[in-house]
Amino acid sequence: MNLTVDQKNLHLILPSKVSWVAGMLAEDRNMSTLEAVKAFYASETYKQLEKEETKxxxxxxxxxxxxxxxENL
Structure with missing residues (x-):
């Protein structure tokens, strides 16, 4: 069993992280979950998160x- 995270399988752990962060953003900023998800996906934080080498x-x-x-969203 391969338990190594690399760029090929990183996408498997991102949805749960997006869900948690978007939920916090939606609650704090009083926005819909969809708006929060879109804002997170458009952020520099997400751009760095999806690169395995940033860890x-x-x-x-x-x-x-x-x-x-x-990032002052």
Whole structure:
């Protein structure tokens, strides 16, 4: 069994992280979940998250959300 995360399988762990971060954003900014998901996907934080070499996939939802907030969405 291969338990190594690489660029080929990183996409398997991203949906849960997107879900958590978008949920926090929607609640904090009083926006719909769809708007929050779109905002997260368009963010620099997500662009870095989807690159395996940044290792941002190690971060939990709170750390990712804090990174997102630094972008002044």
């Amino acid at each position: 941002m996939w190690h971060l939990g939802p709170v750390a990712l959300y804090q990174s997102l907030l630094k």
